[in-house]
Amino acid sequence: MLRLLVSLYIVVFASIIAINQGSEAVWRNWVEQAPDDLRHATAVATHYKHALTQLSEEDLTSFFNNETQLTVFPYEDVAWLPEQLEALKNGEIITSFDDTGNALLLFVVNSTSVVQLGPFAPAQSATTKQYTIKFLSFSLLALLLVLWLRPLWVDLVQLKRTSEKLASGSLDLTPTRSRFSAIYTLTQQIEKMALKTASLMSNQKQLVNAVSHELRTPLARLKFALAMLAPKDPEQVAAMEEDVMEMEVLIDEMLSYARLEFANQQLHMQRCDLAHLIQDQIDKLRRTTDKRLVTDITSDIPVKCDPHQLSRVIQNLLQNADKYGQSKIKATLTTHHNMARFIVEDDGPGIPESQREQVFQPFSRLDKSRSKETGGFGLGLAIVSKILSWHGTVCHVGESDLGGAKFTLALPLIAD
Template sequence: MIRLLISLYLVVFVSIVLINQSSELIWKSWVHQAPDELRHAQQVAKVLQGSVSDISQLPATVETLSSDDVAWLPEQMAALQQGDVITTFTEQGNALLTFRINGGDELAQLGPFLPASNALAKKYLFKLLSFAVLGLLLVLWLRPLWLDLMQLKRVTAQLAQGQLDISIQPSKFSAISNLTSQFHAMATKVASLMSDQKQLVNAVSHELRTPLARLKFALAMLAAKDPKEVQAMSQDVQEMELLIDEMLGYARLEIAAESLEYHFFDFSALVQCQIDKLQRTNSKDLHVALSPNIQLYADQHYIARVVQNLLQNACKYGKSKVHITLLVNHDEVELHVEDDGAGINPEDRNKVFAPFVRVDRSRNKASGGFGLGLAIVQKILTWHNGRCEINTSELGGAQFVMYLPSSKNPLSLEGRAIS
């Protein structure tokens, strides 16, 4: 930070000094040295005043008058007595030059002359050019800084999307080159940790399958001796298997982000297909209102996973009713899934999208789940520039609203290739 401030101070200080010095030189040579009629006449009057000692020596074109012929102002009279050349103006705005001859009462008057040109426009033009040059120098100083900041933005976006192949090329002339290098080292470390975490989850999940398989075999051998105890232990083993499957599925999502297959498909038909599957194994009252022929440009497989998780979540926690609504609102496709369950408190609504977080603290087997379903929903929607919000349903429970960009929205197609 100190380096940044010192660099900015030096750039501004040196720029102002150079601009002021250059402006002063140009101003003197362009404005004050520019010839005009009045300035030349003033120089001639000075020479003429010093070269003549009598009125008869004046050229015939020079008008002469007495000091009493004009009502001079006191300061003008004082200037004449001191031998200065004074300037007066006619009603037409032309200048007259008057001076005393040899200290007497006789006065010589030259003119009329055109007045000196107004330098006000040139003055403001110089100021404008000076500020423009200063702004240009600041832009040149800011350009490497801006490029480094854009690189930091790009790297953070890559990390947020799970892309681990990051690279930064800090500018040598940037005031934050050290910060950029440190950020690159940190981002590389974070990417390495994320990669290690994925490998660890996969390795642990796979390695756990072998002892679980041995446990299931041993329990099957003991089933005849103590059926009740063996049944309880078998349920625990099944729960561990489900947890491992969920962890593997969530770990695969981190890798899947790099191989999404986008194409157009009928989202209305996809939602209806997931509802039909749910009705085969669920007895709750489903109220469905779907707008037909809604087209999406996305990865159909993972969007189907999102819809499946939201529907299963509503049926799991709803008491008897589930309402499903699909519509297009402006440039977004909205899927509303609401139930008549206990709902979710406002302070818990952001927490439920984190992995392994459940509103039900008891984690009883009756409700099931490991807190990964909504985390998967959030991750997939993030890939598709979508989001999910939780509100209070009119049925009394929770209302999940999924938003996805419509295929009619140009922003939804940006940076994607149609497969």
């Protein structure tokens, strides 16, 4: 950051000095040295005054009689302003203006006579030139700042693209940076961190694939061995088989959740009828549950989603309600303010308000005993949260009128 501040200070300081010196040079050569009748006449009047003060009274009278460009009159004939009279007595050349706005140059000779030279057209206003120089100066300063900011902008855009790739799970990182950027060291460190993160994500993906193959093989051999031992001790073997099946389910869920880290790269977003997806999952649940299932599904609800992944969300919410509900499950699909709202409620123990955010964390369960009656490993709602994040929404937890938990998700409707 020190490099950034120092470079900005140097660029601004040097630019202001250079532009200021350049503006003064342009002003002297373009404005002050520009042709000006009045300024030229003032120089002529100064020459006349110097020459006339050297003449005698007779020569001066003869000169005025022969010179038609000069007008001579006693200075008492004019009602001078005090400052004008003071300047004339001090031997200065003053400027006055006639009724038409033309300039008159006046000076005193021999302390009695006032010599008038003119009239001359007044000097042109330099306001336009002044504002033109200011505009060009500020434009040049802005251009210099843009040149300084360009490498910084390139690096920031590159960092944005890198972070977007990491967020989407892409590991194809090709960082490029400008050595002239003021944040060169910062971008260097961030890119190292990004490459390290990409390496960790790649290692995680390889670990998931290894677990998928390596753990299933010994589990299969163990199941085969238990099947061979079943005739000798059926009860003991049956309990062991349940433990093996539980381990297999856990591995499946862990692998399923791990694959979600990379699945959003293959999302297939399309127009879907949300009511149809929900009804399919409800029909599946009816075939396996012994609880009363109440539904209120509004038909023809078009949304943009990945139908496979969103069906998984609906299935997990319904299975969660079936797992913890006592006797009744309620599923509702409505529309409100251009949003589709899907609500799943149960009459189970509910979720305390202080733990409603926690249930979406991986391996998080309110039932710490992990009893086989309720089953699960705390990954179902974590999967729901992950998939919904790809769809730009979240699942909210509340209290149901049935006495248990209430899960609500909302998706924007799309135009027909």
